[in-house]
Amino acid sequence: MTALWVLAPVLLPALAAGACLxxxxxxAMPRVALAGxxxxxxxxxxxxxxxVGGGPFVTAAGWLHADGLSxxxxxxxxxxxxxxxxxxxxxxxxxxxxxxxxxxWAPGRWEATxxxxxxxxxxxxxxxxxxxxxxxxxxxxxxxxxxxxxxxRTDALEAAWKYLLLCSVGIALALFATVLLHYAAVxxxxxxxxxxxxxxxRDAAAALDPRFVRLAFLFALVGWGAKIxxxxxxxxxxxxxxxxxxPASALLSTAVTxxxxxxxxRFATVxxxxxxxxxxxxxxxxxxxxxxxxxxxxxxxxxxxxxLLAWSSVKHTGLVVxxxxxxTPLALFGGLLHLLSQSAAKSLGFMLGGHLLRxxxxxxxxxxxxxxxxxxxxxxxxxxxxxxxxGLPPSATFLSQWLTLAGGFTGPRPVFAAVALIALAAGxxxxxxxxxxxxxxxxxxxxxxxxxxxxxxxxxxxxVVLVALGVWLPAPVRALLESAVxxxxx
Amino acid sequence: xxxxxxxLPQSNTVNLLAGAFLLTALLIVTRRRPLxxxxxxxxxxxxxxxxxxxxxxxxxxxxxxxxxxxxxxxxAGVIPWLLAGRxxxxxxxxxxxxxxxxxxxxxxxLVVLAFSQTRELFGQRADILAACxxxxxxxxxxxxxxxxxxxQALMQVVGLVLLENAIFLAAVSLTYGMPxxxxxxVLLDLLAGVTVLGLFVRRLEDALGxxxxxxxxxxxx
Numbered sequence: 001m002t003a004l005w006v007l008a009p010v011l012l013p014a015l016a017a018g019a020c021l022x023x024x025x026x027x028a029m030p031r032v033a034l035a036g037x038x039x040x041x042x043x044x045x046x047x048x049x050x051x052v053g054g055g056p057f058v059t060a061a062g063w064l065h066a067d068g069l070s071x072x073x074x075x076x077x078x079x080x081x082x083x084x085x086x087x088x089x090x091x092x093x094x095x096x097x098x099x100x101x102x103x104x105w106a107p108g109r110w111e112a113t114x115x116x117x118x119x120x121x122x123x124x125x126x127x128x129x130x131x132x133x134x135x136x137x138x139x140x141x142x143x144x145x146x147x148x149x150x151x152x153r154t155d156a157l158e159a160a161w162k163y164l165l166l167c168s169v170g171i172a173l174a175l176f177a178t179v180l181l182h183y184a185a186v187x188x189x190x191x192x193x194x195x196x197x198x199x200x201x202r203d204a205a206a207a208l209d210p211r212f213v214r215l216a217f218l219f220a221l222v223g224w225g226a227k228i229x230x231x232x233x234x235x236x237x238x239x240x241x242x243x244x245x246x247p248a249s250a251l252l253s254t255a256v257t258x259x260x261x262x263x264x265x266r267f268a269t270v271x272x273x274x275x276x277x278x279x280x281x282x283x284x285x286x287x288x289x290x291x292x293x294x295x296x297x298x299x300x301x302x303x304x305x306x307x308l309l310a311w312s313s314v315k316h317t318g319l320v321v322x323x324x325x326x327x328t329p330l331a332l333f334g335g336l337l338h339l340l341s342q343s344a345a346k347s348l349g350f351m352l353g354g355h356l357l358r359x360x361x362x363x364x365x366x367x368x369x370x371x372x373x374x375x376x377x378x379x380x381x382x383x384x385x386x387x388x389x390x391g392l393p394p395s396a397t398f399l400s401q402w403l404t405l406a407g408g409f410t411g412p413r414p415v416f417a418a419v420a421l422i423a424l425a426a427g428x429x430x431x432x433x434x435x436x437x438x439x440x441x442x443x444x445x446x447x448x449x450x451x452x453x454x455x456x457x458x459x460x461x462x463x464v465v466l467v468a469l470g471v472w473l474p475a476p477v478r479a480l481l482e483s484a485v486x487x488x489x490x
Numbered sequence: 491x492x493x494x495x496x497x498l499p500q501s502n503t504v505n506l507l508a509g510a511f512l513l514t515a516l517l518i519v520t521r522r523r524p525l526x527x528x529x530x531x532x533x534x535x536x537x538x539x540x541x542x543x544x545x546x547x548x549x550x551x552x553x554x555x556x557x558x559x560x561x562x563x564x565x566a567g568v569i570p571w572l573l574a575g576r577x578x579x580x581x582x583x584x585x586x587x588x589x590x591x592x593x594x595x596x597x598x599x600l601v602v603l604a605f606s607q608t609r610e611l612f613g614q615r616a617d618i619l620a621a622c623x624x625x626x627x628x629x630x631x632x633x634x635x636x637x638x639x640x641x642q643a644l645m646q647v648v649g650l651v652l653l654e655n656a657i658f659l660a661a662v663s664l665t666y667g668m669p670x671x672x673x674x675x676v677l678l679d680l681l682a683g684v685t686v687l688g689l690f691v692r693r694l695e696d697a698l699g700x701x702x703x704x705x706x707x708x709x710x711x
Contacts, residue, residue: 131672138679142686149690154697158706161643161690168650168683169637175676176630176657183664195665196672211611239709 002059005050006066008043009074009122012036013081017115020108030089033111037081037118044078044122047071049476052483058128062197065128068483072336073125073262075480076343077255079465081118083458085111087351088247090455094358095245105150114251117143121259130178130196133263134171137227140256141167147248148240159239166236170226177219177267184212198266202490205273213274220267221283228260230321231291234314238298241310242363246354249306253313253350254343261320261339265488268324272489277327278412285325285416291318293423300430304363305356308434309349312389315427316342316397322420323404329485331407331417334400336484340477341396341469345388348462352381355456359449365434367444374443377456384463386435390428396469503544505621511537511659512601515629515652518636519597522584524577524644528570531648531655535566538655541622542662553670554662557677561658564677569651569684576644576691582700587639597632604628622663629656643691643701647684654680 016036020029048071051057056067066074092110117140124136145167149160178196185195189204205213226233241249264284271280295315302308316338323335355378360367372379384395391397401424408417469477514534521527542558545551586593604627612623633653637646661668668676694701 129669129672131668131676135672135675135679138676138683142679142682145686145690149693152693152697154706155708157690157693157697158709161694161703161706162709164687164690165637165646165650168687169634169653172650172653172657175654176660179657179661179664179668182661182668186665196669215611242709 002057003064005043005047006059006064006126009040009047009078010119010126012040012043013115013122014119016040017112017119020112020115023108026107029108029111030085033085033115034082034089036115037078037085040118040122041078041082044074047126048075048480052476052480056483056487058199062199063129063132064126065199066126067487068480068485069262069265069336069487070125071480072340072484073255073258074122076258076340077118077121077125080251080254080343080347081114083347083462084247084250084351085114086458087250087354087455088114088245090451091245091247091351091354091358094451110150113143113146114248117147117251118255121255124259125262128198130181130198130201130266133198133266134175134178137174137224137259137263138171140259141171141227144240144248144252144256147252148244150245150248151243156243159236159243163236163240166233167227170223170233172223173219174223174227174263177216177223180212180216180219181267181270184208184216187212198270201270202273205270208270208274210275213271214279217267217271217275217280218283220264221287224260224264224267225287225321228257228264228317228321229291229314230287230317231294231314234291234294237314238307238310241313241350242304242307246306246350246357249309249353250347250350253310253346257313257317258339258343261317264321265324269488269490281325281327282413283325284321285327285413288318288320288322288325289416289420289423291315292322292420292427294318296423296427296430299427300433302430302434303365305365305368306350306353306363308365308431309346309353309389312427312431313342313346315424316346319401319404319420319424322416323407324488326404326408326411326413326417328407328411329489331404331411332485332488333481334403334405334407336481336488337469337473338397338400338404340481341388341400341466344462344466344469345385345395345397348381348459348466349385349389351459351462352378352385355449355451355459356382358451359447360444361446365438368438368447370439370441370443371447372439373441374447375449378449379439381456381459381463382435382439384466386431386439388466390431390435391424394470395466397466399470399473501544501548504541507537507541507544508621508625508659511541511655512625512628515632515656516594516597516601518648518652519632520590520594522590524580524584524642525574527584527645527648528574528577531573531651532566532570534652534655535561535570538659538662539566541659542667545662545666549666551666554667557667557670557673560674560677564681565651565655565658568681572684572688573644573648573651576688579695580642580644580700582642584645585641585702587641593635593639597635600631600635601628604631622659626656626659626663629653629659632656641702641704643694643703646703647687647691650687651680651684
């Protein structure tokens with residue numbers, strides 16, 4: 001019975017994906033897809049409430065589980081999927097006129113791929129078996145690659161190829177990490193729990209051979225790090241997020257990133273117990289801070305809106321991983337809140353990118369000027385996005401960055417927090433410059449957003465979430481994050 | 491059964507097959523015709539499946555036998571068949587960033603490195619297949635080498651598949667395989683992965699005339 005709770009967020013989108021592939025009614029597809037996404041999101045929220053309220057539980061003979069961390073990923077994946085599918089309904093209708101090389105997919109394939117990707121993310125969130133986790137994330141990678149290569153143009157092909165190769169190597173290394181951890185377990189504690197169950201590994205971590213856990217953690221860091229775009233394995237990020245259709249970029253940079261971060265944190269939890277917290281945390285902090293620093297020059301000197309968002313994604317992911325490495329519960333709390341708040345900011349930003357592209361006919365930043373004067377609604381949304389990306393109050397990213405850095409300065413590694421603070425300030429200046437250019441000035445001629453007003457509803461919803469969480473952290477969200485912290489640092 | 495499990499790590503059958511696995515990986519580095527490269531990859535996967543089969547026979551674990559059969563079908567059958575279909579259409583020879591003799595020399599160095607480092611970490615443990623582990627690490631490195639030095643998209647896929655074969659060998663030799671459900675899922679994912687990669691190779695061919703990644707230079711910064 002409990003297995004059904006855990007499986008519902010996976011199965012509902014997966015069933016809808018199957019239906020989209022099999023149904024012949026073109027007009028019914030968006031509705032079927034949306035029904036799958038909404039019911040999946042409801043199931044995800046219900047699962048999160050149960051896992052947070054009733055405590056973590058393991059089910060399906062040890063294959064599946066739910067705790068705070070899986071609840072967080074589940075909620076992010078469910079929420080963003082509904083928003084992006086809603087937005088994609090209007091966006092895909094205007095797409096052929098917008099982008100050269102949009103051959104148009106066979107009906108239903110777009111919805112099926114998005115839903116399949118979301119189902120993989122949900123499965124990875126609730127996988128207790130590290131092998132199953134790997135299978136789910138490999139599935140997510142393949143679905144993402146198909147989405148990145150949506151347009152039949154050489155630049156989209158280049159982006160998809162880069163994404164496929166780099167992420168495939170990354171995920172192969174993550175498989176090696178899984179094999180190594182499996183060996184470390186089987187050679188010491190026998191085939192208990194198949195030797196791959198995360199809860200068993202976590203509890204028995206102290207008995208594992210530290211040399212193999214160390215190797216496994218390093219391979220996991222490089223492998224899952226490549227999957228989430230951690231520097232120096234981030235080369236695919238700007239290309240993939242910049243070239244995928246706007247709703248797909250929104251889903252990739254939020255749900256898939258959250259799933260990858262969670263996978264990395266699962267390995268980190270085992271490594272913390274087996275090796276002591278010091279060693280794995282130092283590596284997490286190092287990779288995190290390098291990602292934050294690497295992104296800064298590209299944030300300042302950038303000419304394309306979506307690539308700017310992609311580089312800021314590298315920065316935000318780096319900050320989350322850094323938070324896990326700073327060594328205090330407060331920093332980790334801030335980092336996980338950042339995972340949540342940056343998901344709202346990033347999905348808003350990418351979906352808004354679709355509107356800006358529709359209105360200005362170009363990806364370039366300098367083709368979007370005077371947005372506030374041209375369209376008050378879009379301008380306001382752009383302003384909220386800017387506040388969210390730069391981490392200004394009252395957005396939730398301000399709160400999360402502040403908590404992360406505050407936790408970092410009181411912890412054992414304040415130098416990393418200081419370097420991140422300087423890099424964030426430099427990136428802030430770059431982003432503010434671009435945003436002032438886009439928002440202010442006289443309206444550009446011909447800047448009109450022809451998409452229906454209803455297409456903006458998910459954007460407003462994300463904007464509200466972003467600001468509301470910054471002003472007031474409701475008790476359930478707080479409990480969710482605290483239980484996620486508990487899962488990572490038992 | 492325990493006697494056999496003790497015999498297995500010293501068995502020459504496994505050592506011979508591991509040697510074949512390593513040699514075919516080196517063949518992939520040194521061959522110039524795309525079809526020959528794919529054939530070498532096929533033999534590589536057959537060696538892998540036979541090692542798994544030997545382990546299954548020696549330990550009597552039916553689930554290892556099943557996964558050996560699965561990898562024989564998928565890794566030595568379907569995947570090379572998919573790749574050969576594309577390789578037949580390649581009119582040019584394999585193009586490399588470093589010359590073939592230099593590449594062979596560098597891969598030799600990688601093999602030496604893998605053997606010396608693995609010995610240091612694992613020592614002579616009785617519970618693992620001693621010959622397979624250094625071979626698996628060496629072939630992982632060779633697979634990465636192929637991916638980095640080949641410019642044609644299809645050859646990069648070959649490097650990736652080689653890398654995955656090596657990781658499978660590590661799984662078989664370290665722990666006599668992972669749980670069956672996991673291994674079957676992993677194999678299906680890999681098959682889906684090669685299918686998607688093959689799809690993109692074809693689209694690259696359609697777009698560029700030939701699938702050479704050196705022509706992909708549009709995205710910067």
